[in-house]
């Protein structure tokens with residue numbers, strides 16, 4: 099195929115999958131569907147088929163696709179000042195840091211990066227700059243794929259090919275306060291946790307867990323790092339999920355939903371932890387890029403002005419109640435918070451449910467062999483929730499018929 103051929107051969111679903119296979123590294127496998135356009139909660143594939151997007155770019159598209167406020171902010175910024183490097187100051191960068199600290203409700207400092215893993219890498223460096231080296235993280239926890247973040251990630255299958263990883267990390271069972279108490283000592287630099295384990299299958303810890311983590315780390319002078327990369331920026335109906343337990347961490351990391359589709363990470367630090375990065379200790383060319391910061395500001399503005407936090411609580415409640423009302427024999431449990439929900443199946447049929455849902459025009463994510471993760475835009479409407487519930491119920495029934503026939 100000539101280079102020009104790619105343009106002519108375009109664009110059907112299968113054609114794009116073939117082109118992907120020809121040139122992309124195989125770390126993602128071949129994704130299941132090419133998407134070419136989106137609007138709100140809806141997306142269209144390369145053949146014009148429409149879907150309701152309950153994956154949301156993996157909890158990224160907080161305002162859905164092509165939200166006019168984000169489009170306008172990004173267009174205006176790239177049209178006036180696209181990038182300055184950290185040798186100069188751009189106003190949107192400072193403004194976004196001010197806004198993030200305001201929604202956190204505390205004085206502190208912010209380091210910007212380009213992804214979740216990088217936000218955690220900065221947290222890891224802050225931890226090391228305490229002078230301590232030992233770190234505690236949780237089994238099943240997910241903190242990213244770069245080598246430092248991977249060392250914190252408690253998933254041996256993802257780590258195994260890359261040993262030796264940066265060291266001195268202990269993993270403890272998630273949700274287990276006694277295990278935290280035993281593992282965190284006065285030699286521990288940091289404890290890192292997700293308020294809800296997202297990639298591990300939307301696992302909610304027992305009530306009081308985050309509060310206990312705060313007490314245990316305060317007693318040993320250990321930094322509490324809350325990885326709110328998936329749960330932050332309204333996903334659970336609060337700006338930060340840990341606000342549900344009134345817990346104030348030393349470091350909070352953000353990414354996914356913050357940029358409304360733009361790549362951005364942020365590491366917020368408070369108290370003494372905010373002063374540990376000093377000139378020369380860390381950096382990135384794109385840190386605080388004004389275009390992504392302008393987009394993120396539009397996201398925060400819109401969430402605030404349109405009352406989206408309250409909407410998430412309502413819409414999340416409607417979705418959850420609707421899923422429970424299906425009372426489907428294949429569904430064992432619905433768990434999660436706000437618009438981050440896990441539908442736990444009684445069989446390892448998540449991949450089949452994902453495909454059946456797609457055949458009904460619904461995009462969902464089989465995050466574990468027996469768990470479907472739902473993370474629609476925070477702006478999802480009641481009507482879209484109801485359409486989703488109809489189609490998802492039908493998809494579940496098709497799969498349970500198959501499972502029964504197979505037995």
Ligand SMILES: *Cc1c(COP(=O)(O)O)cnc(C)c1O
Pocket residue numbers: 212213214215216218240241242243292296297325326327328353354
């Ligand atoms: C997605 C995620 C990360 C990693 O973010 P990337 O942008 O993929 O590097 C880290 N922590 C949590 C909790 C996440 O959900």
